[in-house]
Amino acid sequence: MGTKKKAPLRVKSLTAGRPPMARPPKSISRKATKRLINSHHQLEKRRLQAVARNDKAAETAIAADIEALGGLARYQQASLQGQHHERGGDSSRVLMQWLGIDDNSKATASQPAAEKPSSLTSAPLRMLEVGALSINNACSASGCFRMERIDLNSQGPGITQQDFLQRPKPQSDSERFDIISLSLVLNYVPQHKDRGEMLLRCLNFLHEPGMVSADDTKASSTPATDDDIQKYFPSVFMVLPEPCVANSRYLTEEHLTDMMSVLGFDLLESKASQRLVYYLWVRKRPAPSFIPRFPKKELRSGSTRNNFSIVLQGT
Structure with a gap:
């Protein structure tokens, strides 16, 4: 009775014994990116308003809401996503x-x-x-x-x-x-x-x-x-x-x-x-010795306007 030949040793891929590699974070949709960034801006604005009022309870609560959104790291991920070529680059x-x-x-x-x-x-x-x-x-x-x-x-x-x-x-x-x-x-x-x-x-x-x-x-x-x-x-x-x-x-x-x-x-x-x-x-010109004040002043009316402003305190 002839000897039974052994099956050839099957060489496994080098990756077979490795743990799965970490996957990159999923892409955020444009709509979700905009919503996250806007929410972060609004919450941060409210947090600083609470700081100005010395309202510790409100500051803590708003900070928790910011963290629930993923904090500054999540905001930056959304901003980086916005830099992708398919988002305008x-x-x-x-x-x-x-x-x-x-x-x-x-x-x-x-x-x-x-x-x-x-x-x-x-x-x-x-x-x-x-x-x-x-x-x-x-x-x-x-x-x-x-x-x-x-x-x-x-x-x-x-x-x-x-x-x-x-x-x-x-x-x-x-x-x-x-x-x-x-x-x-x-x-x-x-x-x-x-x-x-x-x-x-x-x-x-x-x-x-x-x-x-x-x-x-x-x-x-x-x-x-x-x-x-x-x-x-x-x-x-x-x-x-x-x-x-x-x-x-x-x-x-x-x-x-x-x-x-x-x-x-x-x-x-x-x-x-x-x-x-x-x-x-x-x-084009050196820093002026006197800078006039540019206060927060309504320049356009309308219920659909936003409240973004830049204020120069002046000298």
Whole structure:
């Protein structure tokens, strides 16, 4: 009786003995994203109002409601979801288009490579990105800027956890920036006076008009001699939800322009989409010795208006 041959040993896949990998969080629908962000904004506003009243019970209850929504981390996940290309993409791409550079540091179709701002890819321009959610946006990928990123709740390496309103003021020009990005930041600041304070603080952190970062990072600053550099910097890139400007009782584009003009900025570029408005404000004049007060004042009436406002306390 012949010996029975053994069945060949079946080699299992290396993955067979591994535990299942963690799955990435499910994508949030556009409707759910908008609802979560709006709810978070409203609750945070009510929480700060309770703090101002010294109402500890209300503050605790509202904080619990915010945590029930997933807290700041969930809010940021929704904001990151909004940056996906299918949701309209990264807002800094608009800035890159204004500068004549696309996501890959190439010229745009309307501006050939020979005509794009030649100094942008070689100059040591510094950008402070306030409210940064990612280190992979268009500005970071362009190679035009030495990036510094801050956010109230850092999402990982490359983003410093810091409140811009609490950031120590620069001690020298080497600590100042050529451009500050406030993309969907002002609308998240709950108090209208703090929004104005944020704009005022930009004057401290930007170079003076006509000056840009020096080649030597230890040097103070240098005059902007290139026409393209001089045209665009120093500046503030601002993005707001469209209703904040188009449908507010207390803020219109004209009112915002007047406010920025008082601070020494001229509007160089603007764009409006269905959901967002984009602005590039270039610093043209030094900080004024006197700043008039811009109070919360009704500019448009109507029951369907929202209450977004920016208040400058003045000097």
